[in-house]
Amino acid sequence: MPRIFELEPHVADLIAAGEVVERPASVIKELMENSIDAGAGIITVEITFGGMTYIRITDNGCGMSPEDAKTAFLRHATSKLRGADGLEAISTLGFRGEALAAIAAVSRIELLTRETGAAEGVSLMLEAGVITDMSPAGCPEGTTIIVRDLFFNTPARLKFMKSDRAESSSAASAALRTALSRPEVSVRFIRDGKTEYHTPGDSRIDSCIYSLFGREFSAGLLPAESSDDTIAVEGFVGAPSAARGNRSYQFFFVNARPIRSITLQAALERAYANNLPSGRFPSCALYITTKPCNVDVNVHPAKAEVKFASDKNVFDGVYYAALGAVTRSKAGSEEQKTESGKPEDGSARNLKFGAENAHNSKYNAFSTAPAGANYNSQPPPGHKRGAGFTSMQVDEYRNKYGIENAKPQNHKTSAPQNYQLPTDPQLSTVNYQLSTAAPLFRVIGETLNTYIIVEFQNGVWFIDKHAAHERIHFDALKAEGFEPMSQALITPVICRHGHEDVSVLLENAQLLDKLGFLVESFGEDALAVRRIPAEIDIEDAEPVLSDICTQLKHSGAAIPARHDGILRTIACKAAIKAGRSSSKSELETLAARVMSGEIAQCPHGRPVAFEITKATLDKGFKRI
Ligand code: ADP
Numbered sequence: 001m002p003r004i005f006e007l008e009p010h011v012a013d014l015i016a017a018g019e020v021v022e023r024p025a026s027v028i029k030e031l032m033e034n035s036i037d038a039g040a041g042i043i044t045v046e047i048t049f050g051g052m053t054y055i056r057i058t059d060n061g062c063g064m065s066p067e068d069a070k071t072a073f074l075r076h077a078t079s080k081l082r083g084a085d086g087l088e089a090i091s092t093l094g095f096r097g098e099a100l101a102a103i104a105a106v107s108r109i110e111l112l113t114r115e116t117g118a119a120e121g122v123s124l125m126l127e128a129g130v131i132t133d134m135s136p137a138g139c140p141e142g143t144t145i146i147v148r149d150l151f152f153n154t155p156a157r158l159k160f161m162k163s164d165r166a167e168s169s170s171a172a173s174a175a176l177r178t179a180l181s182r183p184e185v186s187v188r189f190i191r192d193g194k195t196e197y198h199t200p201g202d203s204r205i206d207s208c209i210y211s212l213f214g215r216e217f218s219a220g221l222l223p224a225e226s227s228d229d230t231i232a233v234e235g236f237v238g239a240p241s242a243a244r245g246n247r248s249y250q251f252f253f254v255n256a257r258p259i260r261s262i263t264l265q266a267a268l269e270r271a272y273a274n275n276l277p278s279g280r281f282p283s284c285a286l287y288i289t290t291k292p293c294n295v296d297v298n299v300h301p302a303k304a305e306v307k308f309a310s311d312k313n314v315f316d317g318v319y320y321a322a323l324g325a326v327t328r329s330k331a332g333s334e335e336q337k338t339e340s341g342k343p344e345d346g347s348a349r350n351l352k353f354g355a356e357n358a359h360n361s362k363y364n365a366f367s368t369a370p371a372g373a374n375y376n377s378q379p380p381p382g383h384k385r386g387a388g389f390t391s392m393q394v395d396e397y398r399n400k401y402g403i404e405n406a407k408p409q410n411h412k413t414s415a416p417q418n419y420q421l422p423t424d425p426q427l428s429t430v431n432y433q434l435s436t437a438a439p440l441f442r443v444i445g446e447t448l449n450t451y452i453i454v455e456f457q458n459g460v461w462f463i464d465k466h467a468a469h470e471r472i473h474f475d476a477l478k479a480e481g482f483e484p485m486s487q488a489l490i491t492p493v494i495c496r497h498g499h500e501d502v503s504v505l506l507e508n509a510q511l512l513d514k515l516g517f518l519v520e521s522f523g524e525d526a527l528a529v530r531r532i533p534a535e536i537d538i539e540d541a542e543p544v545l546s547d548i549c550t551q552l553k554h555s556g557a558a559i560p561a562r563h564d565g566i567l568r569t570i571a572c573k574a575a576i577k578a579g580r581s582s583s584k585s586e587l588e589t590l591a592a593r594v595m596s597g598e599i600a601q602c603p604h605g606r607p608v609a610f611e612i613t614k615a616t617l618d619k620g621f622k623r624i
């Protein structure tokens with residue numbers, strides 16, 4: 001046997017580095033996690049050439065003192081763990097004190113950091129783990145770390161790197177996963193000089209998802225939630241109809257740490273068991289919260305896996321959260337089927353809507369919009385004031401959707417706000433309220449791509465579909481407790497409105513911010529628009545702000561009037577445009593809202609519908 005020698009520290013460091021720093025993506029993950037642990041609310045990640053030559057992470061976290069900045073690069077130097085006892089209750093993402101040492105060992109690093117409240121910062125240069133320069137520096141509070149020439153001193157590893165493109169996309173998804181894990185942190189990801197995504201950091205899971213994946217993906221998501229004494233699950237799962245060919249859109253977070261887990265994956269997929277063909281996979285962003293002592297995070301080199309104290313508890317938590325969401329969506333689409341006028345045996349409808357309106361398929365088209373859309377503000381139609389479900393109906397319903405078997409002992413699955421479907425044992429006491437009695441009407445069609453023609457009682461009604469839709473949007477935006485969801489613009493839209501208008505908009509920046517717009521000064525007569533409400537298309541950003549400006553100029557000093565003026569403009573731009581043809585269900589949904597008497601005028605006060613009576617027609621034809 002050859003003799004045993006202790007490796008020289010720098011060789012040991014290189015070997016250790018291999019565990020933590022596999023590729024640029026792992027550097028990004030580790031550095032972003034450090035920023036999060038430092039309490040940052042804003043993190044900017046920039047890479048070029050797949051991160052092999054340049055990675056820069058900037059945060060506004062607590063920063064480091066010059067002394068700490070030096071120590072941070074030593075192996076097993078950490079501020080997050082003192083003794084072995086602490087490992088039981090780790091609440092930070094890092095704790096091993098390895099990442100900075102490992103990254104520094106295989107790259108050239110530039111660190112700029114200033115501790116909160118310190119008069120000045122410090123700049124540190126390292127090459128292959130050795131500090132080559134340290135000097136005081138003027139810099140903002142927080143930390144910027146630049147990692148250049150990754151693996152320049154480990155040619156063997158360099159050889160294993162994939163193309164820049166492959167590294168770049170794995171880096172982007174590492175950053176994305178971390179961004180998604182923290183909706184309360186605003187993350188901007190810049191690849192080769194171009195911002196790819198920018199999360200708002202407003203603590204909302206939905207707006208975080210929206211900014212990372214876009215509108216179409218977000219539209220196919222169902223809110224999911226469950227909780228018991230030991231574990232809480234919240235987030236979104238994909239509708240069965242939006243399933244994908246792989247699992248790359250399944251995101252699980254345990255105590256805000258992105259993790260992979262076969263258990264959680266199986267729990268999710270079990271909930272879709274009868275709703276997906278094989279080879280199709282649901283998407284999800286599910287956030288699991290449990291006491292730190294219920295998970296061991298120290299079982300994987302990159303901390304990408306964890307060990308649960310009870311696999312069964314987390315399985316159940318995820319399963320029931322997803323099952324509740326899927327069941328609700330199934331119930332929604334079941335309604336669609338039976339309501340679109342197809343012959344049916346009436347049982348589902350009677351069960352759901354009560355026998356009174358079972359014959360009226362047109363009316364029930366009202367609820368053909370996806371679950372959660374209409375229902376958020378409107379109860380299903382056909383429910384008379386005070387009408388409830390009988391317990392027999394509840395049982396029948398549960399059997400139909402397998403809810404009885406699925407009902408966990410302690411798990412509460414909760415529906416999205418205001419939308420209560422029969423997944424709750426207290427259902428029999430839930431009464432839906434309908435503001436007006438259900439009228440009988442028939443949608444004849446659409447004319448001039450603008451007006452919906454409806455036969456109702458003794459006359460024909462024309463509905464201005466844009467005006468009606470605008471009103472619906474306006475009411476939804478104005479509803480108490482409504483918080484606008486905004487989208488961060490990857491490239492700010494620069495609006496040149498002229499000096500006066502720019503000052504009007506900037507004076508109202510706070511109000512605009514509350515309604516989902518972030519505008520900043522951009523020279524004398526221009527504005528940079530960085531965020532807009534989710535309802536608005538990017539190309540409409542400039543015209544909307546221009547309209548808002550006109551509104552603001554005419555709405556006097558009163559804040560409520562200004563507020564409503566802005567909402568009117570958003571509602572108008574978000575509404576379907578006259579001149580564009582609409583689907584049948586869109587027409588029927590709008591008609592139902594108007595014919596129920598719920599909507600009479602558009603937010604600007606114009607009527608949304610008017611009637612030509614049979615008498616008028618008869619007169620025109622000289623019948624009377
Ligand atoms: P760990 O995160 O496991 O503690 P690291 O090597 O990643 O180990 O970091 C070492 C230490 O450096 C951290 O414990 C922390 O005190 C400090 N540190 C690293 N990055 C930052 C940052 N962005 N802001 C403030 N402190 C940081």
Ligand code: MG
Pocket residue numbers: 030033034093094095097099100
């Ligand atoms: Mg760390």
